[in-house]
Every structure is written in C-alpha cells, then in structure tokens.
Amino acid sequence: MGSSEKEIPQDLQLEQQLQSQGIKTERDGEGKLHTAAGHGNLATDENGNPLVTFDPVAVRKLRWKLDLYTVPTVSFLYLFCFIDRANIGNARLAGLEKDLNLQGFDYNMILSIFYISYIIFEIPASVCCKWMGPGWFLPLTSLLFGIVSVATAFTHSRAAICGVRFLLGIFEAARRATFRLSLYMVMAPLAGAFGGLLASAILTLDNFGSLHAWRMIFAIEGIITIGLSLISFVTLTDRPETARWLTAEEKELCIARVKSERIGATEVIDGIDRKKIWSGITNPVTLEIAAIFLFNNITVQGLAFFLPTIVRSIYPEFTVVQQQLYSVPPYAVGAFFVLAYPALSWYLDRRQVLIALTSPSSHRALRRHLLIASSTMVLGPMSNAQISANVVSDTARSSAIGFNVMMGNIGGLASTWSYISWDGPDYHIGNGLNLAAASAILIIATLAWLWMKRDNKRRDGRNAEEELAGMSPAEIADLDWKHPGFRWRT
Known part of the structure; x- marks a missing residue:
C-alpha cells in the first residue's frame, strides 16, 4: 500500500x-x-x-516523465512497424510484381493474407499481452515483426511472400494490442510520408549487400525496426509498480491518478477476467466505434497499399523515385490533422461529434492530391480515445481496443480489393466504396451521439447509492459501464 x-x-x-x-x-x-x-x-x-x-505541478511532472520514457520509443516502433506493413506498395513500384511473376489479382491476394492472420489473432494477442505484460510483449513482438520484414526481402515466389505476410499479420496484431494513447497514431500518416521518402532514398542505392531494388526496402526498414525493438526492452514497462525510472512517490501518484478517473475501480491493472473481457467488447460505444473504424479502414488501408499505384496511374511518365515522392504529400497533410483533431478534442473534451465530422470527405479527393487523408487518418486516434474514455477496467479496455482494431482490419481486408488495376486511373470502384464508407460513418456516429445523450439523461434519474447498497468493491468493479454512476463521455 x-x-x-x-x-x-x-x-x-x-x-x-x-x-x-x-x-x-x-x-x-x-x-x-x-x-x-x-x-x-x-x-x-x-x-x-x-x-x-x-497537486497539478506534481501531475504535470509525472506526465512529462511518462511521456519522455514511453512516447518516443513506442512512437518510432509504431512508425516503422506501419512502414514495414505498407512498404509493399512502394515495393510494387520498384519491380516486386515482375520479380515474383505476379499475375492478375495476385497482389490483392498477398495483401489479403496479411489481414486474415491479423483479424484472427487480434483479440488473442490482447489477452496474451495482459498475461505477459506490455513491457515485454511489445518489444518482443516488434522484434519478430522486424525479422519477418527482413525475411520478405529474400522471398522469390508468390507462396513465399504470402507466408511471410501471414506471419507479419500475426505479429502486427500482437504489436498493435498495446497501443493505448492516441498520440502514437500520428505515426500512421507519418509512416506513409516517411515511407515514401525512405523508399525513394533506398532506391537510389545500387545494392544493400546482395539485395537490389525492392528487396532493399524490406531489408533496411526491417533492420531499423529490430534496432528500435531492442531499445524498447529497456525503456518500456508493464505498470507503474515495475517502472524502474519512477520514484516510489511517483508510482503512488500514478496509481491514484488513474484510479480517480475510473468509477468503481479498485486496481489500475487488473487480472484477466472473462466477464470484463466480454464487458469491453459488448460496450455500446465499443460496438459503434468498431463499426465506424471498419468503414474508415476501407479508405485508410486502401491508401496505404494502393497510393503509390494510384500515383503511378496518374503520372505514368514519371520515374519510380518521382512516383514514390508524390505519395508523400497526402500523408503529411494527414499527419497534421491527426495531431490537430485530438488537440481540438482535448480542448473541447468532445470526441463523438468530431468523429462524425470526419466523414464528409470528397471521394474525388484522390484525384486532387489525395486530400482525403486530412480526415480519414484521424479516426485511428479518435476511435481508440473514445473507447478508452468509455470503459473502466484495464481488461475491458484491452479487449475493447482489440475488438476495435480487429473490426478495423476487416475493413482493411475489404480495402485490398477496392483498387483493381483495370479500374484505373479514375478507380470508380475504390472511390465509390470510400464515399459509401464515409456516409455510413456519418450516420452511425450521429445516431450514437444522440443515443449517448439520451442514455445519460436516463442515468441521471437513477439512485446510485441505493443500487450499490450491499455490493462488495469487487462486485462494483465488475459493473464497468453498467455502474449506475457511470456517464457516457461524448
């Protein structure tokens, strides 16, 4: 104590x-x-x-120290793991299809393989992370992710690259399970921008050892991920009590501060509990946000995998390096808004309305420098932030975010077939699918916001003291969002 x-x-x-x-x-x-x-x-x-x-001064100092030790490492891990996932789009421009003799829909199939394993292993990975602890789980899975990325450079057939992409999906599911803070998500659009720049720089090299062209992209970027994962073994921790770089007083403050925001919570990091896992998944906000994230990923992942190809279809006369560079600007715009939207959300203490406002993007924006990234990218941090704000226990939060990511990657699976080569350069199918997804997001987010406001008014009429009478602290903690004193945070 x-x-x-x-x-x-x-x-x-x-x-x-x-x-x-x-x-x-x-x-x-x-x-x-x-x-x-x-x-x-x-x-x-x-x-x-x-x-x-x-003490607000002590809280600010603690927050700064936590950010200093965790945000840089995890952010860069996220950056390069996202690059390792999406760099196949850059490799496609650099001759991947020709070298592996890919025909017809082979490229789309390879992209789909990644999402199949990602979807299957997402929730089990969340449970495994709880069991092992994120301080070990995240560095280990990131290390394995980097190794598999390097292995991609040595594939010589469609079957081989399908195999490594399947493994990549497993370790991506495991790695993603521990990302809780929306600030890390800015690395997704930055990965798109930096990935294009890095790929362009790599392709100016004659060789990397025995590797040439697109193989260098996977090898060099994978090695960077491996190096960052080794650093994270030192800087990351499982919970406040095990943080070697926190003083005893800071650990106590961290525990008390977190619990003061979670109604009925008696632990900061609770044990694996089936009831809480199910509570997180069946939380109404989790369900509506997961549906939104599914539709959102149809657009976001479509951009990640097909943006270089779309640029090539628009500017076929450009060199490969120039085409890689033209894939950078949309992600740079996306990165700005990924920071701006959460900042506005923090200032207003509102998320649901802002989520609804991300949907009215022009589906024709892909043709006009792809400014669609200005709104679609923000739902990564906004969706997880909204879920985190509306669950109580750590176990429920882990399962809820895991479910959200799993649903998002079902959208990602759909996106692998949204841009077909024969549909370019206008890509009516992909752009039409994006427009439909944006419309669905607007409808779901608006209806959910109205329901949350109505349910909060209903909860205002309940007598929490009477309903909780005779219940033990453990029973109260198990209520999570069903606690009579709980209010939805819109």
Whole structure:
C-alpha cells in the first residue's frame, strides 16, 4: 500500500468519509493525513467523483516523465512497424510484381493474407499481452515483426511472400494490442510520408549487400525496426509498480491518478477476467466505434497499399523515385490533422461529434492530391480515445481496443480489393466504396451521439447509492459501464 502525494488537511470528518468509501488513510510523523492508493481501494465515490485531489505541478511532472520514457520509443516502433506493413506498395513500384511473376489479382491476394492472420489473432494477442505484460510483449513482438520484414526481402515466389505476410499479420496484431494513447497514431500518416521518402532514398542505392531494388526496402526498414525493438526492452514497462525510472512517490501518484478517473475501480491493472473481457467488447460505444473504424479502414488501408499505384496511374511518365515522392504529400497533410483533431478534442473534451465530422470527405479527393487523408487518418486516434474514455477496467479496455482494431482490419481486408488495376486511373470502384464508407460513418456516429445523450439523461434519474447498497468493491468493479454512476463521455 502506498500513499498519494497530495496532503489532505487534518479533518476527522473527511477521514471517516474516505474510510467509509473504502479508501484507506494513514498519517505521517507530523500527523498529516494521506490517502492510500494501493490495491483493492476505491478512488471515486458512487457517482464517479474523485475522492482525492492532486497537486497539478506534481501531475504535470509525472506526465512529462511518462511521456519522455514511453512516447518516443513506442512512437518510432509504431512508425516503422506501419512502414514495414505498407512498404509493399512502394515495393510494387520498384519491380516486386515482375520479380515474383505476379499475375492478375495476385497482389490483392498477398495483401489479403496479411489481414486474415491479423483479424484472427487480434483479440488473442490482447489477452496474451495482459498475461505477459506490455513491457515485454511489445518489444518482443516488434522484434519478430522486424525479422519477418527482413525475411520478405529474400522471398522469390508468390507462396513465399504470402507466408511471410501471414506471419507479419500475426505479429502486427500482437504489436498493435498495446497501443493505448492516441498520440502514437500520428505515426500512421507519418509512416506513409516517411515511407515514401525512405523508399525513394533506398532506391537510389545500387545494392544493400546482395539485395537490389525492392528487396532493399524490406531489408533496411526491417533492420531499423529490430534496432528500435531492442531499445524498447529497456525503456518500456508493464505498470507503474515495475517502472524502474519512477520514484516510489511517483508510482503512488500514478496509481491514484488513474484510479480517480475510473468509477468503481479498485486496481489500475487488473487480472484477466472473462466477464470484463466480454464487458469491453459488448460496450455500446465499443460496438459503434468498431463499426465506424471498419468503414474508415476501407479508405485508410486502401491508401496505404494502393497510393503509390494510384500515383503511378496518374503520372505514368514519371520515374519510380518521382512516383514514390508524390505519395508523400497526402500523408503529411494527414499527419497534421491527426495531431490537430485530438488537440481540438482535448480542448473541447468532445470526441463523438468530431468523429462524425470526419466523414464528409470528397471521394474525388484522390484525384486532387489525395486530400482525403486530412480526415480519414484521424479516426485511428479518435476511435481508440473514445473507447478508452468509455470503459473502466484495464481488461475491458484491452479487449475493447482489440475488438476495435480487429473490426478495423476487416475493413482493411475489404480495402485490398477496392483498387483493381483495370479500374484505373479514375478507380470508380475504390472511390465509390470510400464515399459509401464515409456516409455510413456519418450516420452511425450521429445516431450514437444522440443515443449517448439520451442514455445519460436516463442515468441521471437513477439512485446510485441505493443500487450499490450491499455490493462488495469487487462486485462494483465488475459493473464497468453498467455502474449506475457511470456517464457516457461524448
């Protein structure tokens, strides 16, 4: 049991109130009262209001330290893992199809193989991450991801590249399971932009060892991923208690701060529990966001895999390097909006309405420098942020985000067949599918927002104290979003 960093005035009535809510207290040598933030204790009342206050300066210092140790490593891992996933589009321009003798729909089939394994293993990977701990799970799976990417450089047949893409999907599912913060998602569009630049630079080389042309792309980018994964073994951690770079006081503050935002929660990182896993998946917000993310990925993943091909069909007279470079601008625009939208969301403390507003993109924007990326890319961070805000336990959050990503990759699977070579350069099928997906997002997000507002009003009429009477802290924690004091965060 540890104590939070914020002193509470010596007040017997307050002490009794905290103890009645299951919050243990203790006094230091000077008789000053502190709240205990250890295992099994609540940090909110029955209506979800925090029972403790925090020194804002200490919280800012803690947040900065957490960001310093985790955000750079995880962001760059995400960047290069996304590059390793999507660089097949760059490799296609550099002769992949010719060298592997791919015909007809072979390229689309290779893309589909990746998503089949990704979809199958996404939720099991989330559970495995809970069991192993993200501090080991993320570096290990990223290492394996990089190794498989390098192996792609040595494939010489359609069957071989299908095999490595299937393995890549498994490790991508595992790696993605631990990404919780929307800030990391800016690396997706940056990966598209940087991937084009990096591919262009790599293709100016005569060779990389015995490798040439498109094989160099997979090898060099995979090696970078391997190096970053080795660094992450040192910088990442499973939970506050195991963070070697946090002081005891910072660990206590981190635990108390997280629990104060989760109604009925008695643990920051809880154990694997089937009930909580199911609660996260069946959460109404999880279901509607997952449906939105499915439609969104039809566009986003379509861009990731086919953008270089679309650029080639528009500018066939350009060199391969020039075509690679022309795939950069849309992703640069997307990266800006991936930062701008969450920033606006944080300022307004609203997400659902902003999610709905991402949908009215012109499906013809692909022809006009592909500015569709300005809105489609933002749903990666926005969707996971909205889900995280509307679940309580860590296990429910893991399963909910895992389900969201799985559904998104069903959309990704559909996207592998949205741009067919004979449909270029206007790509009526792909662009029409994007327009339909955007319309579905607008309808689902708007209806969900109206429902959330209505359900919150209904919950306002419930008596949380009466409904929770006689329930143990463990039973209350299991309620998650069904807790009478819980309110949907729109």
